[in-house]
Amino acid sequence: MSHQQEQGSSPGGRLRELLANGKTLICPGVYDGFSARMALAAGFKCLYMTGAGVSMSRIGMADLGLTTQTEMVETAGMIANIDPKTPLIADADTGYGTAINVARTVERYITVGVAGFHLEDQVVTKKCGHLKGKECVNLGEYLSRIKAAVEVRKRRNSDIVIIARTDSLATQGFDEALHRLKAAVKAGADVAFLEAIKTEEQLETYCAAFRGTGVPTLFNMVQGSTVGLKITPKQAEEYGLGIVIYPGLCLVPAYLGITSALKSLKDGTLEESCEKVPPQEIFQVCGMNEIQELDREVNEWVQEFEKDNE
Numbered sequence: 001m002s003h004q005q006e007q008g009s010s011p012g013g014r015l016r017e018l019l020a021n022g023k024t025l026i027c028p029g030v031y032d033g034f035s036a037r038m039a040l041a042a043g044f045k046c047l048y049m050t051g052a053g054v055s056m057s058r059i060g061m062a063d064l065g066l067t068t069q070t071e072m073v074e075t076a077g078m079i080a081n082i083d084p085k086t087p088l089i090a091d092a093d094t095g096y097g098t099a100i101n102v103a104r105t106v107e108r109y110i111t112v113g114v115a116g117f118h119l120e121d122q123v124v125t126k127k128c129g130h131l132k133g134k135e136c137v138n139l140g141e142y143l144s145r146i147k148a149a150v151e152v153r154k155r156r157n158s159d160i161v162i163i164a165r166t167d168s169l170a171t172q173g174f175d176e177a178l179h180r181l182k183a184a185v186k187a188g189a190d191v192a193f194l195e196a197i198k199t200e201e202q203l204e205t206y207c208a209a210f211r212g213t214g215v216p217t218l219f220n221m222v223q224g225s226t227v228g229l230k231i232t233p234k235q236a237e238e239y240g241l242g243i244v245i246y247p248g249l250c251l252v253p254a255y256l257g258i259t260s261a262l263k264s265l266k267d268g269t270l271e272e273s274c275e276k277v278p279p280q281e282i283f284q285v286c287g288m289n290e291i292q293e294l295d296r297e298v299n300e301w302v303q304e305f306e307k308d309n310e
């Protein structure tokens with residue numbers, strides 16, 4: 001009997017198809033299996049794995065460059081494979097070292113089924129792009145990271161989407177940031193990501209610089225940011241942005257909801273809203289029916305087999 005492989009394009013190919021349709025791709029930030037399951041249940045076509053979220057949920061630490069390549073790859077692989085048809089864009093931070101570390105990160109992201117990732121020019125001891133006091137590497141070092149990613153993609157015959165992020169707007173100014181993104185595209189990056197845009201004028205100049213070039217632009221919508229510009233999904237469409245990521249979309253409600261439930265219990269009461277959700281409901285969001293169905297089928301098959309071979 002032949003083993004039938006799942007048909008369809010690669011994760012990178014599916015992301016490329018979504019980008020080619022010209023509409024802004026809206027990607028909610030997820031950081032663990034549960035938030036990813038909820039985003040999939042809500043019907044999103046593409047997910048974004050926020051490094052800040054992984055840092056906080058997986059190691060309980062702020063977004064200060066503390067997560068390791070291993071932790072990021074494991075989390076990305078788990079999320080990407082919950083529903084392999086839905087592409088995952090994963091944060092790759094600085095690539096976790098020099099060009100050769102970047103190469104290994106990209107190789108591992110390809111292996112675990114990540115569709116696209118962003119790579120930035122902050123120093124390895126990086127921090128969230130919306131915090132003060134960032135530092136960036138020089139252009140040459142940044143390009144060595146991008147080029148390493150491009151080389152691995154080529155050698156692995158992969159179509160993973162490489163998103164070049166620059167944080168240099170905060171350190172070297174707007175012109176240098178745009179210059180870096182253009183250089184990264186020349187090195188082979190597919191998408192431009194200008195981090196922590198402050199004004200509508202900057203956003204328009206950034207979008208105009210890539211309009212008509214076939215290079216989609218990414219906007220990072222950090223809700224609650226005290227640094228960055230905020231835009232609506234409708235505005236994103238009008239600017240012609242290729243991708244908008246929402247890193248805090250699940251994190252902040254989790255923070256607020258959990259903190260509130262904890263406070264209630266501390267005060268000796270129970271939050272009423274928790275009564276509205278039976279355990280079955282959240283288990284179903286997390287694949288309970290499918291896995292039980294598989295279990296049933298396996299058991300039926302074994303029973304049939306045993307009967308036939310008595």
Ligand SMILES: C[C@](O)(C(=O)O)[C@H](CC(=O)O)C(=O)O
Pocket residue numbers: 029049050051052053063091127128129130220222247248
């Ligand atoms: C996009 C980002 O890299 C992330 O980890 O999601 C962060 C978001 C955040 O910290 O809120 C960023 O540096 O902007």
